[in-house]
Each structure stands twice: as C-alpha cells, then as structure tokens.
Amino acid sequence: MKVLLLCLKAFETMEFSVFIDIMGWARDEEKVNIKVVTCGFNKTVISTFGVPIIMDTLMDDVDVNDYDALAIPGGFQEYGFREEAFDIKTLELIRKFNSQNKPIASICVAAFALAKSGILNGKRATTYHLLNGARQKELALYEGTIVINEPIVIDGNIITSYNPQTASGVAFKLLEILSNTEKVDSIKRMMGFIE
Numbered sequence: 001m002k003v004l005l006l007c008l009k010a011f012e013t014m015e016f017s018v019f020i021d022i023m024g025w026a027r028d029e030e031k032v033n034i035k036v037v038t039c040g041f042n043k044t045v046i047s048t049f050g051v052p053i054i055m056d057t058l059m060d061d062v063d064v065n066d067y068d069a070l071a072i073p074g075g076f077q078e079y080g081f082r083e084e085a086f087d088i089k090t091l092e093l094i095r096k097f098n099s100q101n102k103p104i105a106s107i108c109v110a111a112f113a114l115a116k117s118g119i120l121n122g123k124r125a126t127t128y129h130l131l132n133g134a135r136q137k138e139l140a141l142y143e144g145t146i147v148i149n150e151p152i153v154i155d156g157n158i159i160t161s162y163n164p165q166t167a168s169g170v171a172f173k174l175l176e177i178l179s180n181t182e183k184v185d186s187i188k189r190m191m192g193f194i195e
Contacts, residue, residue, distance in 0.1 A: 002066060024036070039056065069177070071106075072106045098119040108128050115139055121144030121145065128163055152169050
C-alpha cells in the first residue's frame with residue numbers, strides 16, 4: 001500500500017511527521033506493507049516555520065491509481081498555505097482520490113482544501129476550533145459542509161480534525177482504515193500512546 005503525503009507550501013512539520021512515524025512503525029514493527037510517499041509542487045517544500053523538506057515526487061508526476069490513500073497536513077495561512085492548497089492541481093488531485101473512494105486524511109486547516117474541492121458537500125467535517133471558532137465558521141460557508149466541533153470527524157472516506165494535537169489520532173485512524181484495529185493498538189502500545 002502507498003499513502004501520498006501532500007506537502008503544500010507552509011505545511012506544519014508536526015502534522016507531516018506523524019504520518020511518516022506511525023506508518024513507519026507499522027511497516028517495521030507490525031509488517032504492514034505500507035509506504036509513505038511525500039509530494040509537493042516543488043522538489044523542496046518549505047514548512048510553516050522555515051524547515052525545508054525534500055519531496056519524493058512532484059505533484060505533476062502523481063498517478064492516483066498508484067496510491068491507496070491521501071494525507072494532507074495543515075499549515076499557516078499567514079505563510080502562504082492556501083496558495084497551493086487552493087491551486088487547481090491540488091483540488092483536482094483531491095477530487096480524483098475521492099472519486100475512487102480512497103481514504104483522504106486531513107489535519108486542521110487542510111480541511112479547507114477539501115472544502116474548496118467540493119468533496120465536503122453534504123459531509124460532516126471539522127477544522128481549527130480555537131480563536132472563537134473563526135475557522136469553523138469559515139468552513140461552514142462552503143456549500144453543503146456540515147461543521148462538527150469534535151477533535152476528529154470521519155464521514156465516509158474523509159477524515160478531518162480540529163487542531164495540531166489531533167495529528168497522531170488522524171494518522172492512527174488512517175492506519176486503521178488501511179490495516180486493522182489490532183495492528184493500530186499494537187503500534188499505539190509500542191509508541192507509548194496506550195498502556
């Protein structure tokens with residue numbers, strides 16, 4: 001199995017790294033046949049706080065048929081996250097994964113890319129909930145999006161979450177969809193999330 005980890009300009013490194021770590025633990029410790037492939041508009045993508053990350057592949061080279069799931073970390077609008085999040089290439093990629101009913105996992109404000117693509121129409125979803133819920137109110141303006149103020153919301157093949165703290169939970173939910181609960185619980189124990 002392959003997870004495409006879409007790293008948009010100004011993504012948050014913590015929200016990115018959970019997918020690498022959790023899927024890596026699952027592969028090495030539980031023998032889950034899973035690989036995470038990083039993807040960006042450019043070979044090097046600069047995160048919110050200025051950390052450059054080298055991508056495995058470029059957006060223009062992605063064939064959705066080669067992947068089993070899509071994961072998108074959020075990022076800071078102030079650093080330009082929405083420039084690539086709202087780019088037509090991003091929106092088309094999201095629509096292609098959704099049209100094949102493949103899991104799409106987003107963290108925090110990455111939900112805006114999903115909403116902009118139209119795939120949240122008629123779906124329950126969440127996004128950043130602090131600052132008096134300003135981002136959730138904004139997300140609710142997208143046609144048909146049903147905003148739920150919960151840490152992680154799953155509706156069909158779509159996972160959304162409401163702040164960086166939920167990042168590991170989203171990655172574990174994606175792993176559970178791609179493997180099973182027993183393997184997730186085993187990895188959670190090994191990583192110290194549960195006793």
